[in-house]
Amino acid sequence: MSTKTSPDSGNIKTAELIRTQLPNIPFEISETKTYADLKIEPENFLSLVDGLNKNDALSFDLLRNIVAIDMGEAGLWAKYHFYSFVHGHGIQVTVPAKSTDLTIPSITKTYPTANWHEREAAEMVGLKFQGHPDPRNLLLEEDLDIHPLRKAHPLQKPEILQGIEDGPPGVEQ
Amino acid sequence: MTEKPNTEELGLLSYTPDYGNEEDRLQPVEAPNDQALYRVVLPGVMQTGVDTVIAMCRKSSLWPMTFGLACCAIEMIGTFMPNHDLDRFGIVPWPSPRQSDVMIVSGTVTKKMAPAVKLLYEQMPNPKYVISMGACATNGGPYTEYDRVLQGVDKIIPVDVYVPGCPPRPESLMEGFIALQEKIMEEKKNAG
């Protein structure tokens, strides 16, 4: 068991290991409270994912989670969390989508579990995943075109009924 | 593989619920009020006696439909289990809406689920009652600010008894059932 890292110790080592294993892919390394983070452009995101999956020293074979974030003016970001059973280490990959076309290449071919995660991220924040098998809505109705997790999306005002004189519930005055 | 004929135009085999667009999905459903046969046939003076007997029978054999939405469903199942046995009141859960009289809406009704709730309410035979269990079913509960959540099930179907709590304890659901039984005994005339 080479680089056995629990979340709060030695996650930078994993990032350096990836840097040495995949030298020709440009990404910046930064630190989060639990895992190291690699920031990469959408163009060479697919090559990084293939590298992570195929390389024996890394062999990240579980895609845990895809988080889509509306960063306000910095556009829409997607964060991926990978984990390797063989080496026991995990990594986080941040992919800021271009504000022009908001698309990120889809990785359902190498990780089939990404299918539903990408569909949910797409409908919640409005990202588009290029090459996704069926990009329909997952959690919202099929014909809805709203993105609830955008910062601009409003909340619903709770309906306060003061007393009986307001009439029976459900009937608008 | 032989080319399958399109199953759409075979009325029997294909069933696609026509939910329509957003507005008429959330149209409320009125409670039906047609009369039972015995009230039409029997002369007036005998009706009160038959009414009380029928109301007592309805009261003591309320069959709810197993219709759990969210966390309140777990407390609803808990009410049918050994510690708080609803079977003592003659209340046994039934899978199909056709054979049930009470619909316990236990959990958050979202706008995507609203047409299914209305469909099930219409499928139930006539003297039917609705118990809105928990804060979510009454007015959206802790999730009332999210715009995909329906603020209360009484916006789409008429509700008889509201059970407060999030989730309500099994005892309060039993109290809801007792309140429903008293309501059946009171309004036995227009029970239909």
Next chain:
Amino acid sequence: MSFGDPFFGISWLDIIIRTLIMVSAMTVVVIYLTYGERKVVARFQMRLGPTRTGPVGLLQGVADALKLVVKEDLRPRNADRWVFEFAPYATFVPVFLVLLTLPFAEDWGIRNLALGMFFVFAVLGLNIVGVLMAGFGSGNKYALLGGIRAAAQMISYEIPLVVALLTVAMLAGTLDLNQIANLQGDRPFILVQPLAFVIFFIAVLSELHRAPFDIPVAESEIVGGYFVEYSGIRWSMFQLAEYAALWGFSIFGSVVFLGGWNFPFGSEVGVGLQLALTLIKSTLMIFLIFWVRATMPRLRMDQLMSFCWKVLIEISFALLLVTGFFLYYNWPQEILALVNWGGALLLLIAIFIRTRRKSKAGDLVGTYKNIEVTE
């Protein structure tokens, strides 16, 4: 005995009174069977069962029945009108005919036929027609599936049922139920033919769609099976037919196998004791059916079919053959009993071994890059 004097060759009054007795007895028994089932299954599940309606919940069956009578009677739009409406009566009539021929005491049956058992076999076939009508008539896919499953199950389980009862008829030498009961004065046929009783019990369970074979009525898969679209009085007719069949088969089983009213005290004893004896034995059998229902999970459709065609039918034909040999060469019946007990034991052991067999899928442990992650 007959009630009125014959009129135009048929004693009309007699027929009417007898059927009225049977109808009222059956409704009372069915109402208290539903109450009994809920109480018994509740006790298995550490619950109380109905206690609020009536003194100890005794009026629960009455309340259910009355409520169902007054319920609104729905008919789905794309249901086939006449098939849908006559299905419950088509399931109820054969069961009622079976009840008419059963002897409750010395010659106390409603109508004792010389070919009583043969009549029961013939009438059993009609039951499937009603179930199929319900399945296809109500225009609902769940009902369609339920109807097809019920038809396949009932038809295939009739063969072992009939053959197992034939072996008993061969032993008794007659098909008249009264005679069969008379012959069991000293020892009931269950001691002589236990394997036939096991096959009979399994086949009855699947004829009634109960316990491990309640596939057409599997509420966790196809909700409610063939009577999913029925409500109110039509649905209660189905329940009436089901519980009447349960009662009918348990009395039939106790008369044929457990010696009916004859076994421990012979036939000189008064009619009251004989009647009580038959009812006690049939309630014993009903309790066994409720017990199996409360504990056994449900078989899948193809397992049910393969169990019937690959196991039950072979055993019942072998049993028929063996009984034939014993009767032709009139070897002592004790050896026949021994062979039977051996066969029944073999069947149970085979089922036990089947569950302990090694699975066919092989071991996948450690095949993932042969790592063992947990230290």
Next chain:
Amino acid sequence: MTTWPESQGTSTSLETVDMTINVGPQHPATHGVFRMVLTVDGELVKDCEPYIGYLHRGLEKLTENADYRQAMGWWDRTDYLAGMCCEGAYVMAVEKLAGIEVPERAEYIRVLMMELSRINSHFMFLGAFGADVGSFGTSFTYGWRERERIYDLFEEVAGDRMFPTYFKVGGVTMDLPENFETRCRDILSSIRQGLEDFDGLLTGNEVFVERCRDLNPVTPEQAIAWGFTGPMLRATGLGWDIRKAEPYSIYERLNFDIPTGKQGDVFDRYWVRLSEMYQSARIVEQCLDEMPSGRVLNPDLPKTLRIDEGELYLPTEGTKGEYGVYLMAQGGTNAYRAKLRSPSFSNLSALRELVVGNYVADAIVILGSLDIVLGEVDK
């Protein structure tokens, strides 16, 4: 009258039409509001189209508009069978993000409560799975006898049965009552008694084994590709458990082992969950023995919890699999973005591959063996 398809031309082969069955949002076997449309040829399932989202209540949107500590009310209603596990995961994530220390005794109490709610949730699985296979509620009542006892214990400790909000950022709201130790030990004995009952009722039952043995075996490679975690992954033979692989809280000090199955079929999934409960009972006993005394709440907690720049993803071992909490803070009292990695969501996404090719009755049993909770799937 309904029109049957008249046979086209002289094709002698029997013309069959694939029927679509809508196992709708309301169905006794779908454990809540989950809908799948099965395309069925006779009894064989040709295609399965799962539809979720009927319980999408906007957990993440509401968490963004509420204070860190207020949001816990929504988080423990995600996996409503094991309220405390979700509370523990969220609270640990916030503490690690804000860098708040938790006293020793609170850690032990938390692990004890989380393991009890894991047992609680697995009892619900055993009950619901027995009903799916067909034992008409007897397995439900056996499971519920122990669940009610554990609920009574939760009520005594924290005041509420399902969602006690007993955990707090920085520790636990109040200390354990005095007689907690004796009550907890006799509940453990009744839990073990309940497990023997289930062993007798289901594991040895011929019909149950006949229905579940060799039903859709899954290899570890497939499981990982579909994103299975928790009992679903351990049933395939890969003994991966976050409490051992990436230990959090005080799980390094406790010794317990991880049961793994052999074929990943439905019987192994049932068996792994059943034997996991014995391990959880062992953990609860160890926590009771080594429970240190002392304070249960971090004394110097800030009045209003403000967390400046930072993000984290904390995976924890929920009852159904890896229950991961992702939090991003941009200063202020509200989380900028919160995401729940729900195990049932990933386990359910592979339903089509698991179900196609089996019978309708098996499709329901396979769905039951996934042990999904809709509050978690639809977030």
